Amino acid sequence: MNQHRLLPSMSLLQAFEAAARHQSFTRAGEELSLTQSAVSRQVQALESLLEVELFRRAGRRIALTDIGAMYAKETAAALERIRSATAQVAAFRTGVGSLHLATVPTFGSKWLLPRLANFYALHPGMLVHMHSRIADFDMDLSGMDVAIRIGDGHWPGLLSHELVEDRRVVIASPRLLRRQPLRSAQDVPAHLLLQVATQPQAWREWWQAQALPLRAMQNGPQFEYVAHMIQAATAGIGIGLVARTLVEEELKSGALVIALDIPVPTRRAYYLCYAPEKAQFPPLVAFRDWLLAEAAS
Numbered sequence: 578m579n580q581h582r583l584l585p586s587m588s589l590l591q592a593f594e595a596a597a598r599h600q601s602f603t604r605a606g607e608e609l610s611l612t613q614s615a616v617s618r619q620v621q622a623l624e625s626l627l628e629v630e631l632f633r634r635a636g637r638r639i640a641l642t643d644i645g646a647m648y649a650k651e652t653a654a655a656l657e658r659i660r661s662a663t664a665q666v667a668a669f670r671t672g673v674g675s676l677h678l679a680t681v682p683t684f685g686s687k688w689l690l691p692r693l694a695n696f697y698a699l700h701p702g703m704l705v706h707m708h709s710r711i712a713d714f715d716m717d718l719s720g721m722d723v724a725i726r727i728g729d730g731h732w733p734g735l736l737s738h739e740l741v742e743d744r745r746v747v748i749a750s751p752r753l754l755r756r757q758p759l760r761s762a763q764d765v766p767a768h769l770l771l772q773v774a775t776q777p778q779a780w781r782e783w784w785q786a787q788a789l790p791l792r793a794m795q796n797g798p799q800f801e802y803v804a805h806m807i808q809a810a811t812a813g814i815g816i817g818l819v820a821r822t823l824v825e826e827e828l829k830s831g832a833l834v835i836a837l838d839i840p841v842p843t844r845r846a847y848y849l850c851y852a853p854e855k856a857q858f859p860p861l862v863a864f865r866d867w868l869l870a871e872a873a874s
Contacts, residue, residue: 585623585626585627588619589619589620589622589623589626590623590652590655590656591609591656592605592609592611592615592616592619592620592623593619593620593623593631593648593649593652594649594652594653594656595608595609595616596616596620596632596639597631597641597645597646597649597652597653598649598653600639600640600641601639602616602617602620602639603616603637620632627648629642629644629645630642630644630645631644631645631648631649632645650718653718654717654718657717657718657720658717660720661722661855661858664858674703674704674858674859674860675703675704675705675706675860676703676704676705676706676722676723676858676860676861676864677706677708677720677721677722677723678705678706678707678708678721678722678723678724678725678864679708679709679710679714679719679721679723679724679725680707680708680709680710680724680725681709681710681711681725681726681727681803681847682709682711682802682803682804683802683803683804683807683823684725684727684741684822684823684847685707685709685725686804687804687822687823687824687825687826688741688822688823688847689707689725690707692871693705695867695871696863696864696867696868699867700863700867703860703863703864705860705864708721710724711775711801711802712775713726716735716850716851716852717852722851722855722858722860722861723849723850723851723855723861723864723865724849724850724851725740725847725848725849725850726847726848726850727743727845727846727847727848728845728846728848729844729845729846730846730848732850734852734853735850735851735852735853736850736851736852736853736856737848737849737850738848738849738850738865738869739846739847739848739872740846740847740848740849740868740869740872741820741822741846741847741872742820742843742846743820743843743845743846743847744820744821744822744840744843745779745783745818745819745820745821745841745843746818746819746820746821746824746835746836746837746838747759747765747783747816747817747818747835747836747837747838747839748807748810748816748817748818748819748824748827748833748834748835748836749768749810749813749816749817749833749834749836750810750811750812750813750832750833750834751831751833751834752813753768753813753815753816754834754836759816759836759837761837762787762789762837762839763789765784765787765789765816765837766789766793766794766795767795768795768815768816769795769797769814769815769816770794770795770796770797770815770816770818771797771798771800771806771809771810771814771815771816771817771818772796772797772798772799772800772806773799773800773801773802773803773806774799774800774801775801775803776803779818780794780796780818781794782841783818783839783841786839786841786842787839797814797815798814798815803819803823806819807819807823807824807827807833810833811827811832811833816836820847821835821838822847849865849868849869851865
């Protein structure tokens with residue numbers, strides 16, 4: 578294959594990447610401010626250049642072929658790196674810019690957002706665009722510059738900085754505790770245990786650390802978000818196990834109390850993570866330095 582075929586034009590690649598992501602020429606056209614037929618023609622031109630079929634067509638419906646799916650993954654990552662590089666050049670030139678941050682939702686709303694105004698006061702002109710992420714994701718393909726994750730700090734190919742330890746406490750509403758006192762770990766089996774879907778082993782690990790019989794566990798409802806579990810605990814539905822840093826507001830207001838504060842060894846913490854090639858990106862440097870100072874204070 579000659580060099581021309583190995584380097585398709587940017588317009589052809591953008592049309593293909595948008596069509597692959599939306600699985601629609603029409604929606605790709607709306608994103609790129611092109612007509613549906615224009616996107617279709619550009620994709621056909623790319624297929625002719627590569628001499629492969631990237632989409633299967635059935636009427637107005639399209640679906641990626643196997644080779645098309647592989648090509649879409651690679652071109653999406655490549656285009657994102659070009660966008661990121663361009664943004665970094667602009668940021669170096671101007672000293673300001675924007676940052677795309679992925680964060681676990683409850684940490685973002687409970688810990689980060691109340692502090693973020695301080696960052697904007699120190700760095701006028703910079704913007705932090707927040708995106709919620711629960712499951713692991715590919716930083717290259719996601720378009721994120723930086724992420725706040727919970728774990729042991731080891732993610733292949735990423736640099737990480739510890740922010741806040743995941744020190745968990747047992748929380749309950751005062752109203753619930755008036756009905757069912759909770760004075761020691763031996764009283765916990767009398768209570769309904771509120772669960773979080775992304776932390777399925779949390780109560781079991783705590784239970785075993787207290788040498789309580791597993792058969793005595795009263796597993797309660799499961800919630801996708803930690804924030805919903807906190808609300809359920811506030812409503813008196815059951816008791817929760819949560820990082821103390823996520824319930825400071827509820828503790829101050831009296832909506833929740835720490836029913837038991839029994840340390841359980843954990844290797845988990847909240848970390849700031851990013852790819853090594855982003856380490857000198859000015860908006861990331863400013864955000865990282867500010868965030869680490871906030872976490873240490």
